[in-house]
Amino acid sequence: MSKANNPQLKSWVEVKPGSDFPIQNLPFGIFRTAETNARAGVAIGEYILDLAEIASAGLFNLSLEQKVSFSHPMLNPFIDMGKSTTNAVRARISDLLNSENSELRDNAELRAKALIKQSDAEMQKPLWILNYTDFYSSKEHATNVGIMFRDPANALLPNWKHLPVGYHGRASSIVVSGTPIHRPKGQTKADDAPMPSFGPSELLDFELEMGFITGKRTKLGTSISTAEAEDYIFGMVLFNDWSARDIQKWEYVPLGPFLAKNFGSTMSPWIVTMEALEPFRIESPTQEPEVLPYLKFEGKKNFDINLEVEIIPENGKGKTVSKSNFKYMYWNMAQQLAHHTSNGCNIQVGDLYASGTISGPTPDSYGSMLEISWQGKNPITMPDGTERKFILDNDTVVMKGYCEKDGVRIGFGECSGKILPAL
Amino acid sequence: MSKANNPQLKSWVEVKPGSDFPIQNLPFGIFRTAETNARAGVAIGEYILDLAEIASAGLFNLSLEQKVSFSHPMLNPFIDMGKSTTNAVRARISDLLNSENSELRDNAELRAKALIKQSDAEMQKPLWILNYTDFYSSKEHATNVGIMFRDPANALLPNWKHLPVGYHGRASSIVVSGTPIHRPKGQTKADDAPMPSFGPSELLDFELEMGFITGKRTKLGTSISTAEAEDYIFGMVLFNDWSARDIQKWEYVPLGPFLAKNFGSTMSPWIVTMEALEPFRIESPTQEPEVLPYLKFEGKKNFDINLEVEIIPENGKGKTVSKSNFKYMYWNMAQQLAHHTSNGCNIQVGDLYASGTISGPTPDSYGSMLEISWQGKNPITMPDGTERKFILDNDTVVMKGYCEKDGVRIGFGECSGKILPAL
Numbered sequence: 001m002s003k004a005n006n007p008q009l010k011s012w013v014e015v016k017p018g019s020d021f022p023i024q025n026l027p028f029g030i031f032r033t034a035e036t037n038a039r040a041g042v043a044i045g046e047y048i049l050d051l052a053e054i055a056s057a058g059l060f061n062l063s064l065e066q067k068v069s070f071s072h073p074m075l076n077p078f079i080d081m082g083k084s085t086t087n088a089v090r091a092r093i094s095d096l097l098n099s100e101n102s103e104l105r106d107n108a109e110l111r112a113k114a115l116i117k118q119s120d121a122e123m124q125k126p127l128w129i130l131n132y133t134d135f136y137s138s139k140e141h142a143t144n145v146g147i148m149f150r151d152p153a154n155a156l157l158p159n160w161k162h163l164p165v166g167y168h169g170r171a172s173s174i175v176v177s178g179t180p181i182h183r184p185k186g187q188t189k190a191d192d193a194p195m196p197s198f199g200p201s202e203l204l205d206f207e208l209e210m211g212f213i214t215g216k217r218t219k220l221g222t223s224i225s226t227a228e229a230e231d232y233i234f235g236m237v238l239f240n241d242w243s244a245r246d247i248q249k250w251e252y253v254p255l256g257p258f259l260a261k262n263f264g265s266t267m268s269p270w271i272v273t274m275e276a277l278e279p280f281r282i283e284s285p286t287q288e289p290e291v292l293p294y295l296k297f298e299g300k301k302n303f304d305i306n307l308e309v310e311i312i313p314e315n316g317k318g319k320t321v322s323k324s325n326f327k328y329m330y331w332n333m334a335q336q337l338a339h340h341t342s343n344g345c346n347i348q349v350g351d352l353y354a355s356g357t358i359s360g361p362t363p364d365s366y367g368s369m370l371e372i373s374w375q376g377k378n379p380i381t382m383p384d385g386t387e388r389k390f391i392l393d394n395d396t397v398v399m400k401g402y403c404e405k406d407g408v409r410i411g412f413g414e415c416s417g418k419i420l421p422a423l
Numbered sequence: 424m425s426k427a428n429n430p431q432l433k434s435w436v437e438v439k440p441g442s443d444f445p446i447q448n449l450p451f452g453i454f455r456t457a458e459t460n461a462r463a464g465v466a467i468g469e470y471i472l473d474l475a476e477i478a479s480a481g482l483f484n485l486s487l488e489q490k491v492s493f494s495h496p497m498l499n500p501f502i503d504m505g506k507s508t509t510n511a512v513r514a515r516i517s518d519l520l521n522s523e524n525s526e527l528r529d530n531a532e533l534r535a536k537a538l539i540k541q542s543d544a545e546m547q548k549p550l551w552i553l554n555y556t557d558f559y560s561s562k563e564h565a566t567n568v569g570i571m572f573r574d575p576a577n578a579l580l581p582n583w584k585h586l587p588v589g590y591h592g593r594a595s596s597i598v599v600s601g602t603p604i605h606r607p608k609g610q611t612k613a614d615d616a617p618m619p620s621f622g623p624s625e626l627l628d629f630e631l632e633m634g635f636i637t638g639k640r641t642k643l644g645t646s647i648s649t650a651e652a653e654d655y656i657f658g659m660v661l662f663n664d665w666s667a668r669d670i671q672k673w674e675y676v677p678l679g680p681f682l683a684k685n686f687g688s689t690m691s692p693w694i695v696t697m698e699a700l701e702p703f704r705i706e707s708p709t710q711e712p713e714v715l716p717y718l719k720f721e722g723k724k725n726f727d728i729n730l731e732v733e734i735i736p737e738n739g740k741g742k743t744v745s746k747s748n749f750k751y752m753y754w755n756m757a758q759q760l761a762h763h764t765s766n767g768c769n770i771q772v773g774d775l776y777a778s779g780t781i782s783g784p785t786p787d788s789y790g791s792m793l794e795i796s797w798q799g800k801n802p803i804t805m806p807d808g809t810e811r812k813f814i815l816d817n818d819t820v821v822m823k824g825y826c827e828k829d830g831v832r833i834g835f836g837e838c839s840g841k842i843l844p845a846l
Contacts (some may be wrong), residue, residue: 421768
């Protein structure tokens with residue numbers, strides 16, 4: 001176990017019970033305040049540690065170029081320095097925030113500049129996402145969709161258990177948590193309609209996903225093995241792959257989802273490092289039939305991350321509609337990256353790879369309204385008595401995620417988005 | 424007609440008959456020589472005009488920031504200035520190269536610095552491609568594929584004539600003409616095989632396409648009408664959407680092509696501006712049934728661009744295997760962009776939107792080996808007597824494109840790529 005993960009560590013910054021951001025977490029993000037431009041920070045309790053201030057005070061043993069990266073409005077230059085640097089920075093931040101370390105604790109002037117209340121800051125999109133791929137790696141989700149849209153007896157398509165199915169998504173329309181999204185308009189066609197029509201989507205859905213961010217690039221033509229894959233992963237976020245089911249149904253043959261997805265996707269602002277997630281590794285589900293050699297792996301490659309989704313109507317009380325877990329993933333991240341590069345496709349620093357909807361085995365753990373309401377057949381009742389088959393205008397969908405073990409809770413914060421009426 | 428398109432214009436730089444780059448063209452690209460870093464240039468005859476040198480000599484009436492953009496290794500900052508600037512720059516270059524203008528013609532010192540033989544330069548990828556979308560807009564191509572893989576009686580899927588089908592591709596693996604690509608490995612499964620296997624693709628294909636580059640951004644949630652669309656398009660390139668048919672067949676349900684495409688795509692280095700293509704507008708094919716209002720358009724939105732594909736074996740004689748034309752496109756670029764943004768998806772500066780394979784009505788105008796050899800049933804015979812059903816190792820595929828009218832030929836140069844054996 002790395003020193004920074006020690007459950008005994010305490011910070012001199014107050015961390016309330018149930019906080020997502022104890023000293024064992026230290027996720028990276030980009031924030032802005034009324035006084036400062038967008039810059040890099042680390043979450044601790046209810047505060048953000050301003051890394052540009054810490055660097056400029058000389059508390060990091062880094063080159064000038066490395067220090068300057070913290071003043072950049074995107075984390076790409078920082079992540080691009082590689083794990084040797086990013087892990088050293090995380091370890092040093094852990095030292096600086098440690099209750100036994102007086103360097104920052106007893107420097108009132110610097111502390112006042114470098115420690116910002118999260119409530120006084122606005123979180124930004126943490127990085128420039130160069131390429132975005134979405135996988136389809138939850139067996140329960142793929143099975144549910146197959147039962148609904150194809151054939152209950154053969155719910156999974158023949159390729160599904162042989163490779164992690166994935167497709168390219170739109171990088172430009174990924175927004176940070178808190179950014180409202182307008183209900184998309186688009187072409188749809190009812191089965192019994194003679195012609196398609198154009199208008200606001202009537203079947204707007206969320207998809208509960210997680211995404212990982214690559215921090216190391218490859219050269220076109222080369223591949224990454226499952227054993228090497230985790231070295232390429234900087235960290236993880238929560239991800240809502242908003243989906244317009246009616247647009248998707250009409251457009252998606254034969255080349256896949258397009259306008260049903262690219263009107264917006266929401267990511268959480270804090271990137272939790274793979275190092276912080278290390279204690280939460282667990283065994284993967286058994287893969288049967290046996291996978292091809294390039295997809296075989298050793299060790300614990302799944303992660304036990306509790307996930308939940310709440311729908312909050314405007315001025316109303318919210319309802320938790322799903323409790324799932326990232327551990328259910330049939331295909332793990334190492335397999336996804338090995339598969340993605342098996343043909344030589346090159347990876348860049350700042351790519352986002354999303355999991356696909358993460359559904360568990362029971363209806364209360366399904367990761368989309370399509371599954372939860374089973375195509376609208378089983379609407380859920382909200383605290384105010386209204387029903388939800390899909391997402392209504394002015395609903396806010398909030399996703400949360402956290403690991404918990406030995407009294408330490410490593411959380412992801414929120415991935416939240418409000419749906420505004422179509423323009 | 425803009426002054427720069429006047430067929431009577433002559434340059435003091437020699438332009439041989441049949442050249443792609445007369446003074447009426449002036450496409451933009453990024454080049455490098457043994458002496459200079461990557462920078463912006465314009466093609467004229469067999470030469471490149473070094474725009475950084477011209478700018479630093481004070482021959483452009485531009486701000487310092489605008490001048491500096493020519494020293495950038497990507498065209499994004501230049502294109503981002505908008506059409507008012509890029510068109511003014513093109514008009515000024517037209518003046519400077521005009522045989523009647525002495526400013527550069529008679530300045531031997533500057534001319535020696537600013538005019539570089541194309542054979543002394545290496546063309547680079549001209550821009551950082553932020554998002555890449557591939558459409559599927561040739562009716563002949565979609566019909567051929569439908570006949571081969573689905574149902575000859577219902578070759579086009581129900582949505583095809585109602586919307587320009589498209590999907591997201593991988594931006595990271597787009598390379599510039601001249602970059603060799605290794606044959607991809609991947610999972611494939613023969614229909615009669617009990618299990619898939621992994622190895623080099625045996626059905627490697629080209630796809631003859633063109634792509635347009637956006638030079639203006641939109642805000643998430645907003646749409647572009649067909650009337651506004653061309654204002655967002657900076658220019659066009661030739662595009663080879665290399666495709667591994669055996670990988671595609673196994674992987675592509677239900678979410679579309681992925682590893683069958685993202686091992687590499689090749690673009691031509693010179694971006695021909697929409698202004699240079701203006702004289703070559705022609706009527707679009709009739710669209711029947713009538714399209715929805717947001718896809719209707721006025722005026723000539725197709726372009727008469729001759730296209731051809733040659734396969735050249737190593738140390739052997741090449742064979743032209745396709746002669747097609749961009750005018751065959753059923754869905755035009757204005758419709759593609761209107762559809763892409765109809766749901767609010769945002770456009771960035773430096774996105775590439777490819778047409779999909781451009782097949783004409785006759786077998787000699789098909790845009791892929793899949794169609795030309797009809798799934799390998801009709802192999803073509805090369806000059807050396809060997810056969811081609813698909814692309815073999817060490818074959819080079821060369822795409823060319825040009826418009827011609829009133830004695831003016833506006834060409835795209837080459838989009839060339841050699842397939843190396845799998846690694």
